[in-house]
Amino acid sequence: MLIRREAPGDVAAIRDVVVRAFPTPMEADLVEQLRADEGWIPALSMVAEVDGEVVGHVVCTRADLDGVPVLGLGPLSVRPDRQRRGVGLALMHAMLGAADALGEPLVVLLGSPAYYVRYGFRPATALGIVSPDPQWGEHFQARPLTSYRGEKGRFTYAEPFNRL
Numbered sequence: 794m795l796i797r798r799e800a801p802g803d804v805a806a807i808r809d810v811v812v813r814a815f816p817t818p819m820e821a822d823l824v825e826q827l828r829a830d831e832g833w834i835p836a837l838s839m840v841a842e843v844d845g846e847v848v849g850h851v852v853c854t855r856a857d858l859d860g861v862p863v864l865g866l867g868p869l870s871v872r873p874d875r876q877r878r879g880v881g882l883a884l885m886h887a888m889l890g891a892a893d894a895l896g897e898p899l900v901v902l903l904g905s906p907a908y909y910v911r912y913g914f915r916p917a918t919a920l921g922i923v924s925p926d927p928q929w930g931e932h933f934q935a936r937p938l939t940s941y942r943g944e945k946g947r948f949t950y951a952e953p954f955n956r957l
């Protein structure tokens with residue numbers, strides 16, 4: 794398996810993976826809206842490739858914590874026939890390593906605590922990070938990176954997340 798940055802020729806294959814990973818095309822549409830948004834960070838859209846085929850994708854986009862630039866992670870998608878073989882693990886570690894190397898302080902996401910705890914995520918509210926929607930509860934999680942200095946406040950995703 795190779796983990797690498799998204800290349801221009803990957804767009805259709807990424808859509809296919811995301812459509813197949815989720816029950817509805819909502820997340821695939823979100824990826825495309827994010828790609829067209831000013832919050833898109835080309836270095837932080839990554840694919841997993843097996844035998845020349847894209848089988849997984851993860852993206853982080855620019856988010857805001859009371860004026861401090863942070864990252865919002867998601868969607869994370871692995872093609873159903875390739876799940877439970879470490880593709881998600883490889884994508885997540887590559888992403889967190891890249892974000893840390895870029896000097897980003899914090900990655901925030903909405904997802905299953907049981908899955909993301911293994912990557913060092915914890916409930917974001919415990920860090921003083923205020924969720925855009927209180928109903929997200931423990932699913933609203935954050936992973937501090939090396940440059941994190943205890944920033945707190947109201948979290949805002951890149952604009953296309955608001956259309957969900």
Ligand SMILES: CC(C)(COP(=O)(O)OP(=O)(O)OC[C@H]1O[C@@H](n2cnc3c(N)ncnc32)[C@H](O)[C@@H]1OP(=O)(O)O)[C@@H](O)C(=O)NCCC(=O)NCCS
Nearest residue numbers: 814869870871876877878879880881882903904905907908
């Ligand atoms: C979640 C997802 C990205 C994981 O990718 P993957 O390549 O299958 O993950 P890995 O092989 O690295 O790890 C698999 C482990 O994660 C666990 N896991 C997967 N989804 C989980 C969840 N929602 N909650 C808890 N554990 C989960 C599996 O049980 C498995 O653990 P096990 O092998 O010890 O039982 C993939 O299942 C997927 O694309 N799912 C559909 C889309 C989705 O839900 N994305 C995440 C949105 S928050």
